[in-house]
Amino acid sequence: MRIFCWLSCLCLLAALATSVGAAAPTVRADLLFVNGNVRTLDAARPQASAVAVAAGRILRVGTDAEVRAMAGSDARIVDLHGNTLLPGLADTHVHPAIGEYFNRRLCNVAGYTLEENFTRLARCAATAPAGDWVVAYGWYFTDNPHLSEVTLAQLDAAVPERKLLLIARDSHTVWVNSKTLAAYGITADTADPDGGSIGRDPVTKAPNGVLRDAAAWRVLLDVQHHSAYSVSTAELFLTAIPYLNSLGITSLFEALGDDDIEAAYQALDRAGQLSMHVSIGFAVAPDTYRKMIPKIAGKRAHQTPHVTVNFVKVLADGNGEDNLANILPGRGRPPMATHGYYTQPQMNELVRLAEAHGLSVYVHVIGDGTARQVIDAVAEARRHGPCPRCRHTLTHLQWIDPADMIRMKELHMIANLQEGWLAPRAIGGPAGYDYLKDTAAGPMGPALAAAMYPFRSLHEAGVPIAAGSDWFYTDENPWNDMEVGATSRDPGDAASTPMVPAQTLDVATLLAARTRVAAYQLFLERSTGTIAVGKRADLVVVDRDVLAVPPSTLHATRVLMTVFNGRVVHELAAGH
Numbered sequence: 001m002r003i004f005c006w007l008s009c010l011c012l013l014a015a016l017a018t019s020v021g022a023a024a025p026t027v028r029a030d031l032l033f034v035n036g037n038v039r040t041l042d043a044a045r046p047q048a049s050a051v052a053v054a055a056g057r058i059l060r061v062g063t064d065a066e067v068r069a070m071a072g073s074d075a076r077i078v079d080l081h082g083n084t085l086l087p088g089l090a091d092t093h094v095h096p097a098i099g100e101y102f103n104r105r106l107c108n109v110a111g112y113t114l115e116e117n118f119t120r121l122a123r124c125a126a127t128a129p130a131g132d133w134v135v136a137y138g139w140y141f142t143d144n145p146h147l148s149e150v151t152l153a154q155l156d157a158a159v160p161e162r163k164l165l166l167i168a169r170d171s172h173t174v175w176v177n178s179k180t181l182a183a184y185g186i187t188a189d190t191a192d193p194d195g196g197s198i199g200r201d202p203v204t205k206a207p208n209g210v211l212r213d214a215a216a217w218r219v220l221l222d223v224q225h226h227s228a229y230s231v232s233t234a235e236l237f238l239t240a241i242p243y244l245n246s247l248g249i250t251s252l253f254e255a256l257g258d259d260d261i262e263a264a265y266q267a268l269d270r271a272g273q274l275s276m277h278v279s280i281g282f283a284v285a286p287d288t289y290r291k292m293i294p295k296i297a298g299k300r301a302h303q304t305p306h307v308t309v310n311f312v313k314v315l316a317d318g319n320g321e322d323n324l325a326n327i328l329p330g331r332g333r334p335p336m337a338t339h340g341y342y343t344q345p346q347m348n349e350l351v352r353l354a355e356a357h358g359l360s361v362y363v364h365v366i367g368d369g370t371a372r373q374v375i376d377a378v379a380e381a382r383r384h385g386p387c388p389r390c391r392h393t394l395t396h397l398q399w400i401d402p403a404d405m406i407r408m409k410e411l412h413m414i415a416n417l418q419e420g421w422l423a424p425r426a427i428g429g430p431a432g433y434d435y436l437k438d439t440a441a442g443p444m445g446p447a448l449a450a451a452m453y454p455f456r457s458l459h460e461a462g463v464p465i466a467a468g469s470d471w472f473y474t475d476e477n478p479w480n481d482m483e484v485g486a487t488s489r490d491p492g493d494a495a496s497t498p499m500v501p502a503q504t505l506d507v508a509t510l511l512a513a514r515t516r517v518a519a520y521q522l523f524l525e526r527s528t529g530t531i532a533v534g535k536r537a538d539l540v541v542v543d544r545d546v547l548a549v550p551p552s553t554l555h556a557t558r559v560l561m562t563v564f565n566g567r568v569v570h571e572l573a574a575g576h
């Protein structure tokens with residue numbers, strides 16, 4: 001497979017080279033797009049009307065006449081009817097298997113009131129597949145703070161006959177009923193496990209049906225592997241990847257990879273069914289990174305054509321809402337002053353070890369203290385020598401000190417942002433929910449609330465911006481996310497007050513963050529991310545010129561066609 005690809009690519013390039021100046025081109029296009037608005041994202045030729053594709057690669061970008069002249073005898077000619085052709089988009093922070101499982105396979109019971117929560121749970125129980133379990137997803141504390149008042153009796157009343165597992169939107173909390181507690185022997189005498197806790201009645205200490213983090217893992221694993229809800233990672237990818245294609249996505253960064261996820265992508269790729277460029281970030285922890293980094297580097301020797309390994313994924317602190325973000329001293333209120341999950345010497349060693357093995361780090365950074373810690377570690381590594389191949393990336397960046405933005409640029413680091421986080425829906429809460437006000441009043445305090453999501457500041461400091469959704473947790477639709485990034489309002493909610501208007505970005509920057517810059521972050525800039533001759537034909541046809549329409553209409557963008565490596569992988573039937 002790989003040898004064949006190499007041979008065909010070399011032949012194509014040789015043919016392209018010989019066609020320059022020759023009387024007639026030797027390669028004929030098999031797929032043509034004409035009569036369109038081609039936004040190439042390539043500074044050398046930003047706009048054109050037509051594109052020719054041959055053997056999966058872009059053969060020509062130009063006028064209709066120039067491109068039609070390249071057509072082979074049985075080429076498919078797509079009349080764009082003035083629609084817009086863009087490079088295929090990337091999602092540079094996504095968890096496709098878990099996103100598919102939680103959001104598209106489980107019953108969603110999200111709601112903003114307890115009544116809604118329980119009505120949806122009852123409906124879910126009534127339609128659950130036959131078996132021992134009722135499994136649901138989606139309750140969330142910021143959607144509805146009254147969820148903390150839910151009692152075990154209410155959960156038992158909603159699902160009396162079968163075991164219940166209800167997973168919170170952020171997956172850190174689950175609710176179970178008495179049947180589940182009994183099946184797992186969880187009682188007033190059960191101790192909290194390391195890294196987790198059992199919710200309890202304050203007087204009797206009896207479990208109240210809430211399990212957090214490690215306390216829920218046995219239940220989650222059982223449901224995933226031994227229930228009517230069981231499904232393999234490979235089966236999830238079989239529907240998740242085409243679904244992401246249908247949104248216009250042709251490249252992704254798997255933000256929490258492990259051996260099972262890698263094997264599932266590779267199996268699909270070997271079967272010719274992986275319609276996505278995949279870069280896997282393999283997770284490490286403070287007690288595993290020394291052992292894991294050489295192992296991750298070793299994986300590069302046996303990758304399949306569309307799966308690459310360039311990153312170590314590092315979870316360096318927790319979330320602001322849980323008081324687990326690493327905030328610099330003097331910012332926020334006292335409970336916020338946690339120190340993250342790594343010491344500075346550990347982070348220094350981790351970065352140098354990754355670099356020594358040809359890997360970059362991709363770090364979950366919420367607090368400004370963590371941003372500084374990682375930047376200090378990269379600066380320390382630079383004192384020992386250059387690293388031209390490094391693409392160290394900080395993801396989320398809910399807070400970062402302005403001085404550290406300049407250092408990120410100087411150290412050639414990349415900011416990986418979730419554009420969709422600039423509006424309240426990503427955080428939760430009913431329409432009109434004021435996350436900033438809530439944050440200012442809580443333990444984070446007004447100074448941190450005002451400094452949240454410094455997206456435009458990073459851009460203005462010259463830091464390259466790549467973007468991704470962080471699906472399962474937040475909206476996977478890139479057009480919704482771009483609208484939020486440009487407006488700081490929930491998609492389609494043009495009348496609401498923007499949440500962080502000072503940090504919105506222009507659509508051109510947001511589109512580059514999903515194409516050209518994203519491809520650079522993923523080490524794919526030579527093969528994708530712009531529409532240019534010789535690159536892979538990863539293309540998306542949409543029904544509007546996203547760079548010209550009002551940003552508040554981006555959520556309504558319809559993806560008419562997605563092309564991966566020159567192959568049509570999504571096409572909306574005419575009339576839809």
Ligand SMILES: [Zn+2]
Pocket residue numbers: 093094095255470
């Ligand atoms: Zn994530």
